[in-house]
Structures are given as C-alpha cells and as structure tokens.
Amino acid sequence: MDPGPRDVKESVLTEATRLFAAQGFEGTSVQAIADAVGIRKPSLLYHYPSKDALRRAVLDEVLSHWKDLVPRVLAESSSGIRRFEAALKAVVDFFSADPDRARLVMRELLDRPEEMEGLLREHLHPWMNLVTDYIRLGQQTGQVHADLDPEAWLVQLVTAVVATVAVGQPITALLPPSTQPPLDRQVRELVRVGRTSLFSRTGPGASHG
Amino acid sequence: MDPGPRDVKESVLTEATRLFAAQGFEGTSVQAIADAVGIRKPSLLYHYPSKDALRRAVLDEVLSHWKDLVPRVLAESSSGIRRFEAALKAVVDFFSADPDRARLVMRELLDRPEEMEGLLREHLHPWMNLVTDYIRLGQQTGQVHADLDPEAWLVQLVTAVVATVAVGQPITALLPPSTQPPLDRQVRELVRVGRTSLFSRTGPGASHG
C-alpha cells in the first residue's frame, strides 16, 4: 500500500507540483505538502533543504521536460501546414497532458517576472530562431502573411496555449453546452486561429521543408 | 503632504490592488498593505472587516470598471472590420491602462476557478451573445470564416489580451531589440491575429452594421 521509502523524494516533488499549481507557492505550506506525502515536515526538509529549493526543483522538472520536447518537434520533417499542425499539436499536448505545467508557468510569470525572463531566454530563445527563420522563408514564398511579425506571432501563440490550458476550467464555462469537452473545443479554435493567422493561403501548397 | 483621512479607505484599496496584483493574495500580508498606506493594521481592518473582504472589494472594482466599458464598446455603430478594430482596441486599452487589472484577473482565475466561473458568466455572458450573434451574421454574408467557432473565438481573443498584458514584461523579453515598446509590438500582432482569424476577406467590405 505505502510507497516504498525509496521514492519519497519523488512523491514530495509530485505533491508539491500539484499544490503549487492549484494554490500557488505562498498559498501552500511545507506542512501541507508533508501531509499530502504522509511524512513529517522535518523529513521533507531533509530531502529539500528549504521551501524555495523545492519550488526551484518543481519548476526545473517542468522546464526539463519542455527541453526534451523541443528537439522531437523540430525533427518533424514534414513541411508547411502539416509541420505547423504537428508542432502546435505537440505544444498543446505537452501542456494538456498535465495542466499543472501551464498553471505553474503562469504563476511563476506573475510571481517572479525577472527570474522568468532569464529562464524563458534560456529555454525558448534557442529554437525560437529556428522557427522564425522558417516563418520568414514562408513569407518569401508567399505562403505566410507578409505583414506577420514572426517573433511576436510565435510568442503570442505559445502564450495563448499556456493561458488557455492554465485557466481552461473557468473560461470554458462561458461556452454553450455541447457534447464536446469544452477544453477540446477551445483548443480546436486556437489551432484554427493559429493556422489562419499564419498562412495566407490554406490550400495544400506544401512546397518546401 | 498627507492624504486627508477621508480618502484613507480609497488608498487602502489602491495599495491592496497593487500588492495583490504583484505578489498575489496569499503573498501579501495585511501588515504590508497597512505599511504601504501608512496606517496600523487594526485601522485597516476597521475599513475592511477582513482580508478576504478587501480581496472582494479589489476584484469588484475591476469588474465594475469592466461593466462600465461594455455598453460604450457595443454602442460603437461602425460596422464590419472597423467595429472589430474599435472593440478590440477598447478591450486592450482597458487592460493596458492598468496591467494590474489583467494580473488580478489571471490570479483569481488560477486561485479560485469555481468562484470566477460565476463571475465570468455574470459579467461576460450578457454581451457575449450580442457579439457572437453579430459574428454569425458575418458568417452568413461570407465576411467571416465559415468554420470559425464564435464563442470559442471570442473567449480565445479575450484570454489572449488578458494573458499578454498580465505577463507582458517577461514574455516580451523574447523579442529582439527594437525601437518600438515590446508590449505595443506584441499587442499589434495580437490584433492582426484577431483580424485575420476572423475575416475571410480583409477588403473594406463594410456592408452591414
């Protein structure tokens, strides 16, 4: 029944992620995390020397999973509109698979904007240039809207994905009743918005990649 | 020099808004707000009987300003693309004028999703139907993309505005250096995304309104 003691540290990280995402860092006490794991507070502080160390470990895990994702997405060799769909789907899936990731990122952006500036540069900038170069190529061939701002467009789209997944529950309460899960419906429209705002013609003109 | 005692309550609200937006509700102590105002803690609790009452007052003020805005926006009688631009600009201006509004809304959506569901319904649903009806009209005349999901599109756009303004500082750090203020650049692209994802033809075909 009990998890073996060898993965107590891992379960501290799991519970901390859950609670930080739901209630925020300041809204979550070390005691509450220890209770969720089923150990005493000083035992938790043996694994992570301070509450802030635990926060950094939680954030680190999200960002390292993100770093794993990026090479896989960029390795997709399909071209044009299919490449767009595959890449955007990968980003959506990454956050949808665990909405706590989106909530955590959103909270850190609000709580510690200066710290996050550095982390975003480190984790997004490298591959951002690859994507924006590819977009500019599309602009030269006329596939992509000429007046699109590549960097701003990309930042816009990722922001929209993170925000939509992070606060999906309350905002999709505005949608009329439907058989479709509300978040799916919201994400589907997000993808359509991304596609139409990127491509100037939507036909199957996959001519480079 | 000192503000007269008659507007102490107002200045409590102002400082609470600033601090809740920057550090969150749990991250801000009643003592910190009292310090910012220049009074003692029990004096603050005379004006607002509890910390939670102060939180509700702060949120209420944001939402009531929002309620003031909506009729003005919908009174805009221009049509088609101009109507879109004017309405979206009004929403952007509302949050840009005081980014704390966007941060506050985002934090409440994360901290209290259930409570916010009700408030969103109350404050957005009424005029949401007006907008989506207008969008459907555009779909019948062919001005608006036929496969657009009106409710989801509208929720998507407002979410994007709030998120972009709320975390504008850290996310625009990803943009290359420019003479243009980064948030302006980000907002300009957001408007372009909104326009191209809404209209199927962007010519000046203002035929109804």
Place this chain on the structure above:
DNA sequence: CCTACCGATCGGTAGG
C-alpha cells in the same frame, strides 16, 4: 525519517 522546539509573522480582536 522522527520528536521537540525556535523566533517571527499571520489574520484578527478588545477596548478605547
């Protein structure tokens, strides 16, 4: 991983 304990701060109250 535990018991026992620390000073500091939390939101809030009594009483004027």
Place this chain on the structure above:
DNA sequence: CCTACCGATCGGTAGG
C-alpha cells in the same frame, strides 16, 4: 485611527 494583545501557523533547526 490607535495600543496592546490573542492563538495559530509559518519556515526552519537541534539532535538523534
């Protein structure tokens, strides 16, 4: 709007 004070909880440490 103040002084004085409340019990509860905070993150963290000593010591085993």
